[in-house]
Amino acid sequence: MKEKLTVIKVGGKIVEEEATLKQLLDDFAAIEGHKVLVHGGGRSATKIAALLGIDSKMVNGRRITDAETLKVVTMVYGGLVNKNIVAGLQARGVNALGLTGADMNVIRSMKRPVKEVDYGFVGDVEQVDATLLSDLIHKGVVPVMAPLTHDGQGNMLNTNADTIAGETAKALSAIFDVTLVYCFEKKGVLRDENDDESVISQINRAEFERYIAEGVIQGGMIPKLENSFEAINAGVSEVIITLASAIHKGGGTRIKK
């Protein structure tokens, strides 16, 4: 029997606001057993880029990352957001260790090839070092992963946080019985985005594709669900999309194979 491990991914809207971040850190600290936190921070990067006079462009939920934007996201995700979370968890008795993919070579990626869209310095994950993460976890360390990877040739690359969470959960599922929870500001995948009570309790791929065709699922929810189906089909035991403050309350949307 594998030991249980929980991977929590938390998005930009939760981490940018003090009150919701505090609540999330309290809830995360209370999770029993082995755990990993993956954070985003897209909204904070957009705000700080704007202060520096840099426009943000997103295509298909991914940031077009030119050389100046890469500097901003490295500072914001690897610095400000990551270290705030690490300090917050340390204050709650959790021995957090902040990591980008470059640290200890934990996530290696390849710059996304230019096809119809040139995403710039955006990395597609090639390899996650699950053994190293497992060694840290067994020492009582709680990894806090920023949405940054590296190419092994000296370049940092921006990588969507939902993808970091999915790939990390997939790699760790070789060693642990993994539950992956995507936390955000809504109660789950909704039938009507404006009705918080319209949570779809379970979803499979055929239903997902139907909901996209009907326009029910769109924007950032598409890559989140793509990553969810990939994870559940690659050995992750459970994938749930839910309200950040409901980690301990159940509910949300469960991904079916």
Ligand SMILES: Nc1ncnc2c1ncn2[C@@H]1O[C@H](COP(=O)(O)OP(=O)(O)O)[C@@H](O)[C@H]1O
């Ligand atoms: N059917 C749906 N149910 C819930 N959210 C949806 C749906 N379709 C689109 N969305 C949008 O997807 C967003 C979540 O994606 P994203 O902003 O990438 O998340 P995160 O904050 O975790 O990075 C929601 O804020 C919502 O606006």
Ligand SMILES: CC(=O)N[C@@H](CCC(=O)OP(=O)(O)O)C(=O)O
């Ligand atoms: C390549 C790419 O799009 N990277 C994302 C990484 C941050 C992220 O995913 O943050 P959220 O979880 O808050 O959306 C970005 O720069 O927006």
